[in-house]
Amino acid sequence: MALFSTEEYLGRIDRTKERMAVAGIDVLIVADPANMNYLTGYDGWSFYVHQVVIVAMDAVEPVWVGRGMDANGARHTTFLKTDNIIGYPDHYVQSLERHPMDFVADIIQQRGWDKKRIGLEMDAYYFTARAHEALRKDLPNATFADANLLVSWVRCIKSDAEIEYMKQAGKIMEKVMQTAIDVVAPGVRECDAVAAICQAQIAGTSEYGGDYTAIVPMMPVGEKTSTPHLTWTDEPYPDEVAVNLELAACRHRYHSPLARTLYLGSNPPRKLTDTAEVVVEGLDAALNAIRSGVVCEEVELVWRKIIAKAGLEKESRIGYSMGLNYPPDWGEHTASLRPGDKTVLQPNMTFHMILGMWMDDWGFECSESFRVTENGCETFADFPRRLFVKS
Amino acid sequence: MALFSTEEYLGRIDRTKERMAVAGIDVLIVADPANMNYLTGYDGWSFYVHQVVIVAMDAVEPVWVGRGMDANGARHTTFLKTDNIIGYPDHYVQSLERHPMDFVADIIQQRGWDKKRIGLEMDAYYFTARAHEALRKDLPNATFADANLLVSWVRCIKSDAEIEYMKQAGKIMEKVMQTAIDVVAPGVRECDAVAAICQAQIAGTSEYGGDYTAIVPMMPVGEKTSTPHLTWTDEPYPDEVAVNLELAACRHRYHSPLARTLYLGSNPPRKLTDTAEVVVEGLDAALNAIRSGVVCEEVELVWRKIIAKAGLEKESRIGYSMGLNYPPDWGEHTASLRPGDKTVLQPNMTFHMILGMWMDDWGFECSESFRVTENGCETFADFPRRLFVKS
Numbered sequence: 003m004a005l006f007s008t009e010e011y012l013g014r015i016d017r018t019k020e021r022m023a024v025a026g027i028d029v030l031i032v033a034d035p036a037n038m039n040y041l042t043g044y045d046g047w048s049f050y051v052h053q054v055v056i057v058a059m060d061a062v063e064p065v066w067v068g069r070g071m072d073a074n075g076a077r078h079t080t081f082l083k084t085d086n087i088i089g090y091p092d093h094y095v096q097s098l099e100r101h102p103m104d105f106v107a108d109i110i111q112q113r114g115w116d117k118k119r120i121g122l123e124m125d126a127y128y129f130t131a132r133a134h135e136a137l138r139k140d141l142p143n144a145t146f147a148d149a150n151l152l153v154s155w156v157r158c159i160k161s162d163a164e165i166e167y168m169k170q171a172g173k174i175m176e177k178v179m180q181t182a183i184d185v186v187a188p189g190v191r192e193c194d195a196v197a198a199i200c201q202a203q204i205a206g207t208s209e210y211g212g213d214y215t216a217i218v219p220m221m222p223v224g225e226k227t228s229t230p231h232l233t234w235t236d237e238p239y240p241d242e243v244a245v246n247l248e249l250a251a252c253r254h255r256y257h258s259p260l261a262r263t264l265y266l267g268s269n270p271p272r273k274l275t276d277t278a279e280v281v282v283e284g285l286d287a288a289l290n291a292i293r294s295g296v297v298c299e300e301v302e303l304v305w306r307k308i309i310a311k312a313g314l315e316k317e318s319r320i321g322y323s324m325g326l327n328y329p330p331d332w333g334e335h336t337a338s339l340r341p342g343d344k345t346v347l348q349p350n351m352t353f354h355m356i357l358g359m360w361m362d363d364w365g366f367e368c369s370e371s372f373r374v375t376e377n378g379c380e381t382f383a384d385f386p387r388r389l390f391v392k393s
Numbered sequence: 394m395a396l397f398s399t400e401e402y403l404g405r406i407d408r409t410k411e412r413m414a415v416a417g418i419d420v421l422i423v424a425d426p427a428n429m430n431y432l433t434g435y436d437g438w439s440f441y442v443h444q445v446v447i448v449a450m451d452a453v454e455p456v457w458v459g460r461g462m463d464a465n466g467a468r469h470t471t472f473l474k475t476d477n478i479i480g481y482p483d484h485y486v487q488s489l490e491r492h493p494m495d496f497v498a499d500i501i502q503q504r505g506w507d508k509k510r511i512g513l514e515m516d517a518y519y520f521t522a523r524a525h526e527a528l529r530k531d532l533p534n535a536t537f538a539d540a541n542l543l544v545s546w547v548r549c550i551k552s553d554a555e556i557e558y559m560k561q562a563g564k565i566m567e568k569v570m571q572t573a574i575d576v577v578a579p580g581v582r583e584c585d586a587v588a589a590i591c592q593a594q595i596a597g598t599s600e601y602g603g604d605y606t607a608i609v610p611m612m613p614v615g616e617k618t619s620t621p622h623l624t625w626t627d628e629p630y631p632d633e634v635a636v637n638l639e640l641a642a643c644r645h646r647y648h649s650p651l652a653r654t655l656y657l658g659s660n661p662p663r664k665l666t667d668t669a670e671v672v673v674e675g676l677d678a679a680l681n682a683i684r685s686g687v688v689c690e691e692v693e694l695v696w697r698k699i700i701a702k703a704g705l706e707k708e709s710r711i712g713y714s715m716g717l718n719y720p721p722d723w724g725e726h727t728a729s730l731r732p733g734d735k736t737v738l739q740p741n742m743t744f745h746m747i748l749g750m751w752m753d754d755w756g757f758e759c760s761e762s763f764r765v766t767e768n769g770c771e772t773f774a775d776f777p778r779r780l781f782v783k784s
Contacts, residue, residue: 046622047608050518050722071709071751074620092709096726101516124523125492127441128721132515132541134522150523193602197595204588211584211627217438218605229465231437236602318462318483329720330519331441335487360462 004043004081005254006163011081014041015064017156018057027147028118029110030057031137032064033129035328037153039255042066042082046075049128049328051095052102058115065113067106069095103133107140116141121149127330154334158323160350164256165373168325168352171258172371172382174212174251178202179260179385182249186221187392188241188266192234196221203251213252216332217259220248227263227365230358242267244274246367248356250332256325257332258382259354261369268393277366278389280312281357285368285387288320288339288355292372292379298343305339305357314359319343321355324371347374395434395472396645397554402472405432406455408547409448418538419509420501421448422528423455424520426719428544430646433457433473437466440519440719442486443493449506456504458497460486494524498531507532512540518721545725549714551741555647556764559716559743562649563762563773565603565642569593570651570776573640577612578783579632579657583625587612594642604643607723608650611639618654618756621749633658635665637758639747641723647716648723649773650745652760659784668757669780671703672748676759676778679711679730679746683763683770689734696748705750710734712746715762738765 004011018041022030032038035049041064042055053068063086066076070089077087090105110116120141123129138146160168181202185195196219206212222232224243239245243266250259265274288305305320319340322333332354337345339355356369368387372379395402409432413421423429426440432455433446444459454477457467461480468478481496501507511532514520529537551559572593576586587610597603613623615634630636634657641650656665679696696711710731713724723745728736730746747760759778763770 045624046620047611047624047721048622050608050724071621071749074617074751075623078617078620078623095710096713096724096729122522124526125521127521128518129522130516130518131513131520131522131525132539134525135515148523191602194596197592197603200595201588201592204591205585206627211582211625212588214609214624217441220438226465226469229437229469230462231439232466232469233436233438233605234602236597319486322487330438333441333487338487358462360465 004079006043008081010161010163011041011043014156015057018153019059021152021156022057022059022121025121025147025149025152026119027121027149028059029115030121030149030152031106031123032057032153033123033133034126034154035128036157036255036326037123040153040157040326042080044076045079045255046072048072048075052128052133054106056110058113065109067109101132101136103136104140107137110141117143119145119147121147121152124148124150126150151336154336157326157334158336158351159348160325160352160373164325165350167253167256168258168373168382170210171251171253171256174203174206174253175249175258175260175383176385177207178249178251179247179262179383182247183264183390183392186239186245186264186266189238191236191238192221192223193236196234199249206253210253213255215250215252216257216327216329217250220246222246225363228360228363230360239266242269244364246365248367255327257327258371259324259332259369260371260383260385261356261358261367262385262390263366263368264390264392266392270389270391274364274366275389277314277359280309280314281359281366281368282387284308285355285357285370289370289372289379292347292374294347294349294374294376296347298337298339298345298347299341302339302341316359320357321353323351324354325352349374349376395470397434399472401552401554402432402434405547406448409544410450412543412547413448413450413512416512416538416540416543417510418512418540419450420506421512421540421543422497422514423448423544424514424524425517425544426519427548427646427717428514431544431548431717433471435467436470436646437463439463439466443519443524445497447501449504456500458500492523492527494527495531498528501532508534510536510538512538512543515539515541517541542727545727548717548725549727549742550739551716551743551764555716556741558644558647559649559764559773561601562642562644562647565594565597565644566640566649566651566774567776568598569640569642570638570653570774573638574655574781574783577630577636577655577657580629582627582629583612583614584627587625590640597644601644604646606641606643607648607718607720608641611637613637616754619751619754621751630657633660635755637756639758646718648718649762650715650723650760651762651774651776652747652749652758653776653781654757654759655781655783657783661780661782665755665757666780668705668750671700671705672750672757672759673778675699676746676748676761680761680763680770683738683765685738685740685765685767687738689728689730689736689738690732693730693732707750711748712744714742715745716743740765740767
């Protein structure tokens with residue numbers, strides 16, 4: 003059974019079709035797993051094979067096309083009629099002779115869409131160069147347009163039902179971060195700490211369970227805090243060292259990430275405590291600048307000015323739209339809080355604002371996930387914003 | 394510090410160059426994260442942005458090109474000289490004006506490779522249609538060849554050092570499967586069972602910790618066992634129901650998957666127990682057919698004949714090469730145990746043989762991960778092969 007009401011899915015499809023009309027697209031081939039889920043409810047770890055959802059202006063419902071063995075998964079999780087769930091035979095999987103997109107092209111032909119203008123998600127993770135070539139070759143009478151992020155932009159503003167799941171993820175997140183701060187300690191192996199954190203992520207609360215997160219815990223230690231995307235080892239934590247905790251919780255594929263830095267020991271270096279102070283000041287100020295009607299880059303400027311006073315600068319963006327997603331990223335790749343981004347904030351847009359300072363051989367991170375409201379913002383988790391020191 | 398010796402990496406690069414020479418490729422652009430790791434040691438959860446390793450016939454070392462903030466991660470995990478680690482500025486990330494592959498093309502030009510024949514991994518997960526278009530546009534004097542799976546085929550035969558990690562993953566796997574069979578019980582929420590399983594995956598053993606697996610636990614319940622790729626809910630397990638346990642353990646990105654089916658209750662349906670018996674018989678026989686020199690499709694035929702006697706058939710392949718990998722798949726997409734696959738088995742090839750029977754509204758799974766030896770095979774985990782029944 004699909005997670006949201008059929009009305010909600012049909013509303014999402016309508017908004018997608020409005021954007022298709024503006025872009026002059028008749029048929030949209032959606033390969034991004036989050037977009038497939040958003041439009042149909044489909045939820046399974048099957049994005050390691052090619053699969054798509056096809057939205058056509060002249061059809062009420064999208065069509066799900068995936069591997070035969072996953073068609074039952076689509077029956078269990080989508081709102082689609084059985085006619086609109088089509089599995090391809092297994093000899094299309096990782097074959098040198100045929101590509102699953104050949105099968106998708108056949109469906110497009112059968113439904114009379116092969117002379118239409120077809121939109122493709124050109125930079126979506128699982129839409130490979132060869133998938134693109136196969137469609138071009140198989141559909142010589144179609145014209146093609148880049149529809150990258152078209153659905154992702156529809157996803158930007160969440161419904162109240164979606165916000166509810168993000169709030170639940172925020173509640174789970176509080177338990178996850180507290181677990182991290184409790185278990186990370188000198189002498190404890192990194193893997194044992196991460197094991198406890200993952201346990202907390204998935205067990206969730208007594209009211210609702212957790213889902214897998216689109217990114218695993220990223221917890222670099224010591225010098226490795228100078229870079230954000232290292233995971234963990236089985237070494238024991240030393241004493242007098244900083245650990246970055248970039249974590250998330252997930253509820254029905256909706257995320258609420260949160261990052262903090264924990265210092266193990268009694269003598270955190272002055273540069274770390276000083277940086278933590280100004281970064282938290284900047285985070286508070288940037289969050290205070292959020293409200294409906296404000297432009298993304300204006301938020302970044304508030305942050306930039308505060309850290310400039312302390313002689314700091316940060317090249318990378320300070321936040322991004324996020325929510326429903328699958329590995330490898332909970333970010334939506336649409337609005338970013340960075341110079342040049344003119345996106346106007348609207349209620350129920352949801353962001354992860356992450357102030358990560360990655361220096362030569364050390365670093366500090368602090369973040370919040372929130373929704374935009376009419377007059378401000380509402381964070382999903384309630385957790386102190388500071389450098390944690392545990393001696 | 395890289396995980397393997399520099400000699401081992403250079404050997405892998407040599408074998409890659411041998412295949413490049415045969416294919417007439419001067420410069421290979423590697424975007425598959427497992428292939429990037431294999432050739433350089435690079436290990437970070439940064440594959441959600443575009444990144445590549447470039448192997449050129451006229452250069453000893455590959456070049457890593459990734460996001461600026463991940464360059465320190467490359468310094469920490471690869472054997473490469475600093476000159477061969479190049480970070481791109483953050484304004485290339487998810488930008489409408491420029492693509493990270495524009496930066497990659499600049500590097501190729503600077504190194505004098507822009508008139509060469511360039512190999513691309515056309516169907517690799519993170520090599521998108523737009524990445525391909527950007528390279529074609531930016532390098533008008535180059536010629537291009539499809540080098541999909543070129544490095545993956547080199548990865549097929551593992552070194553003894555790699556096998557050691559897969560054996561360690563197998564030891565972790567035994568604990569993980571036992572945990573699953575212990576915790577899954579009527580009345581227990583699915584999420585709480587999965588939480589315990591993930592805890593076991595990452596804590597590993599007292600000797601070595603676990604890594605994240607390329608696929609999360611897939612544990613469909615009841616009717617959902619008719620499809621393989623559903624994950625979990627927060628519903629409590631009912632009584633008299635089957636649960637598929639398709640799990641893995643991972644050590645330094647090397648996997649050892651294992652699947653079993655657990656029946657909760659005292660009255661497993663006859664069709665389930667009968668199917669379990671013949672599937673295990675088929676699995677045993679197919680494993681017995683493995684040895685150096687045998688062809689992949691011959692192994693499948695052994696299985697096919699046994700289940701045919703019981704009136705069963707299975708459309709999908711019964712196994713695939715696997716080992717080092719990242720989400721979304723631990724499979725290597727090279728050799729498969731299926732009709733038509735003429736790959737000759739060689740010592741230290743490693744497979745996951747999975748006999749999954751997904752019926753209309755029920756199913757059964759049993760699998761083994763193993764390495765090929767001169768005269769047979771060696772499974773990585775030691776776990777009874779049968780339907781587990783827990784009343």
